Amino acid sequence: MQPMTQKEHNSKQQPDSRSYKQILSQMIKSNMRQYSMIIALILIMLLFQILTEGILLKPLNITNLILQNSYILVLAIGMVLVIITGHIDLSVGSIAAFVGAIAAILMVDYSMPTYLAVIISLLLGAIIGAWQGFWIAYVKIPAFIVTLAGMLLFRGLTLVVLEGKSIAPFPETFKKISSGFIPDVFGGGNVHLLTLLIGIFLSIIYVFNEIKARSNQKKYSFEVQPKGIFIVKLVSLVVVINIFSYVLAIYEGLPNILIILGILILIYTFVMRKTTIGRHIYAIGGNEKAAQLSGVKTKRVTFLVFVNMGVLSALSGLIFAARLNAATPKAGNLFELDAIAACFIGGASAYGGIGTVPGAIIGGLVMGVMNNGMSLVGLGIDWQQAIKGLVLLAAVAFDIYNKNKNL
Incomplete structure (x- = not known):
């Protein structure tokens, strides 16, 4: 058995940066419309946040x-x-x-x-x-x-x-x-504690499902996102979920209609992605x-x-x-x-x-x-x-x- 060369050792220790770029490029191309609209939504929100002086x-x-x-x-x-x-x-x-x-x-x-x-x-x-x-x-x-x-x-x-x-x-x-709005069973005063707990719960469910899906993809030798990109995506969405929950919690809490919308989104997303x-x-x-x-x-x-x-x-x-x-x-x-x-x-x-x-x-x-x-x-x-x-x-x-x- 021949000893591993220094070049082979380095390639084992560090991921190929070009492969990261290729995977990231492929992700963007295959989800161009979705990503572009998310970016557009963020930019529009920032624009009107400035124009309305924070309102x-x-x-x-x-x-x-x-x-x-x-x-x-x-x-x-x-x-x-x-x-x-x-x-x-x-x-x-x-x-x-x-x-x-x-x-x-x-x-x-x-x-x-x-x-x-x-x-x-x-x-x-x-x-x-x-x-x-x-x-x-x-x-x-x-x-x-x-x-x-x-x-x-x-x-x-x-x-x-x-x-x-x-x-x-x-x-x-x-x-x-x-x-x-859903009632706050914990009586949090100025902050709707139940809304905060729901945000944390949804974050945990989201992270668990994403990790499970990634594990299944690797199990069947499907291509997965690089670990760094995957972690950044998880952290970003968890932060967004909890900031959104906090913003709602310091007003009246979670609106009833948002629960109805969330259930509809989950059901119809599942039907379109997972069913015949x-x-x-x-x-x-x-x-x-x-x-x-x-x-x-x-x-x-x-x-x-x-x-x-x-x-x-x-x-x-x-x-x-x-x-x-x-x-x-x-x-x-x-x-x-x-x-x-x-x-x-x-x-x-x-x-x-x-x-x-x-x-x-x-x-x-x-x-x-x-x-x-x-x-x-x-x-x-x-x-x-x-x-x-x-x-x-x-x-x-x-x-x-x-x-x-x-x-």
């Missing part, structure tokens, strides 16, 4: 950001699945308004218990989604036409059932869905004919995607009505455009087959921070709409540039 990141404003954008983020979760399959849904705002109106009639006019009215409202959303999904999946009418018809239909029905008037107020238990139906949704968006030849029941999957969108539209309508404490004829106006913009800004492709739930959430936060920041610096709604339009155009142009570059 943007105050605990009160952070909480308001969550409450103001919760219903759009719920819609974005469902919309990204629709866009991945290669479709679009223009009716979500009208469905949200219609379901909110029905919920108000049930709870305010007929004094129905909150839980029962919520269940009926979500079932109504599923029925509406099934109605639209049938025409799209089985009759093969383009989703643009079906949902445009749905937008007009359910906006008209909203005006009919409300008779052009608002219905208010909702019961206190219903309002807490959107404006309530998630892979089928991506397959349909990538190439529907090829997916059908491979045994994917494309009609049923498309149908279920629109049923799901109907349910989430109903949930969004309930959240908005609870926040407004009223059902109004103009509720849900332009919700569909904000949800679609969030998905495209967050990395979904206009051609289908590409997109993630976390990406849609990031896109929604970009839109929310821009809206909030522009309002704080005194920009009018006219300039806000113009700037949002340019941002959406830039996001889609970036998607097309990347697609052409890879051809």
Whole structure:
């Protein structure tokens, strides 16, 4: 056995810096849209933090950001699945308004218990989604036409059932869905201790899952991130989670709606990454004919995607009505455009087959921070709409540039 040379010894002791650069470069290229949007979100937050003289990141404003954008983020979760399959849904705002109106009639006019009215409202959303999904999946009418018809239909029905008037107020238990906070069982005084403990708990769960996933990848000889990059990523996200928890804790604590959003994000991320139906949704968006030849029941999957969108539209309508404490004829106006913009800004492709739930959430936060920041610096709604339009155009142009570059 020959002795190890000095060069071989050094290569064993120190990782090849070029390999680190190559792996880092590959990570950035394969996640370009996601990383670019995260960086954009950070830069936008820093810009408005400076322009608003520190108001943007105050605990009160952070909480308001969550409450103001919760219903759009719920819609974005469902919309990204629709866009991945290669479709679009223009009716979500009208469905949200219609379901909110029905919920108000049930709870305010007929004094129905909150839980029962919520269940009926979500079932109504599923029925509406099934109605639209049938025409799209089985009759093969383009989703643009079906949902445009749905937008007009359910906006008209909203005006009919409300008779052009608002219905208010909702019961206190219903309002807490959107404006309530979890109680601090530890009685921390000025600091919400339960929120801090939840942040620490989530950090531990996150670190454990990441280490376990890395261990499994190494076990099956998959390529993993260099140890240094992996540690930096873990530490960075743990710091962000706990700073965010602290900011919420020094105001009112964890909003109820944030718990609902967190559960939805976890469920839908798991479904899209780890389940058969998630892979089928991506397959349909990538190439529907090829997916059908491979045994994917494309009609049923498309149908279920629109049923799901109907349910989430109903949930969004309930959240908005609870926040407004009223059902109004103009509720849900332009919700569909904000949800679609969030998905495209967050990395979904206009051609289908590409997109993630976390990406849609990031896109929604970009839109929310821009809206909030522009309002704080005194920009009018006219300039806000113009700037949002340019941002959406830039996001889609970036998607097309990347697609052409890879051809």
